[in-house]
Amino acid sequence: MRIDVLTLFPEVLQPYFAASILGRAQASGAVEIVTHQLRDYSRDPHHKVDDRPFGGGPGMVLACQPVCDAVEAIEAMDPRQALRVLFTPQGRRFTQETASRFATCERLVLICGHYEGHDERICELLAPVEISLGDFVMTGGEPAALAVVDSVVRLLPGVLGNDAATDCESFQGPRLEYPQYTRPREYRGLTVPEVLLSGDHAAIEAWRRAQSEQRTRQRRPDLLAKTTPAVQRIA
Numbered sequence: 001m002r003i004d005v006l007t008l009f010p011e012v013l014q015p016y017f018a019a020s021i022l023g024r025a026q027a028s029g030a031v032e033i034v035t036h037q038l039r040d041y042s043r044d045p046h047h048k049v050d051d052r053p054f055g056g057g058p059g060m061v062l063a064c065q066p067v068c069d070a071v072e073a074i075e076a077m078d079p080r081q082a083l084r085v086l087f088t089p090q091g092r093r094f095t096q097e098t099a100s101r102f103a104t105c106e107r108l109v110l111i112c113g114h115y116e117g118h119d120e121r122i123c124e125l126l127a128p129v130e131i132s133l134g135d136f137v138m139t140g141g142e143p144a145a146l147a148v149v150d151s152v153v154r155l156l157p158g159v160l161g162n163d164a165a166t167d168c169e170s171f172q173g174p175r176l177e178y179p180q181y182t183r184p185r186e187y188r189g190l191t192v193p194e195v196l197l198s199g200d201h202a203a204i205e206a207w208r209r210a211q212s213e214q215r216t217r218q219r220r221p222d223l224l225a226k227t228t229p230a231v232q233r234i235a
Helices: 010-018 020-028 064-075 096-102 120-126 142-153 201-219 221-227
Strands: 002-007 032-037 083-093 107-112 129-132
Touching (some): 002 010, 002 064, 010 020, 010 032, 010 142, 064 107, 064 120, 083 120, 107 142, 129 142, 201 221
Parallel strands (some): 002 032, 083 107
């Protein structure tokens, strides 16, 4: 997979992309992550990429020309078909299901918004998938790009070393993950549940299923509601 990130602040993203699992994933060839400075594609003599909004109002708006020219130039760098993604508070909420879908793509082009917003014609011309991390507003799309790249790359084959590592995680199915423990067996008066020390794999699996169910009901009952079949009304 190749991931291109269009941003005003590549220097913010690059250290994270080079570290830990993402760094190893690139070294192994599982993914190529390339950052691009949006200002490099501006035709303005001062490399300006924003302007005042028509109709008045606060803030500045990201302009069409640099974004559209940049995306077209970046896509021409590699023949693989790219899925365009624009980060905006008005987009669809990013979920594990979205991450899994993105992980099947050959290439992603991520566009980090900034300022007060973006010229609507960017969406009309580029037709990107519009994505939001949640119901809040940030100063730019860079934190969203970090979150999306991290969640997608770890799903690629071979990146985590064991492809089964993600099977029982929270949001991979309709339930949250069960509690986890490691050494020491006792810490500050709190002990590891005896079943996890029993060596009885069937009992451990049953305990984990029950804990997963209980935790989901307590913390995210909405996840269980999604899996409950709707009752058909009889007229």
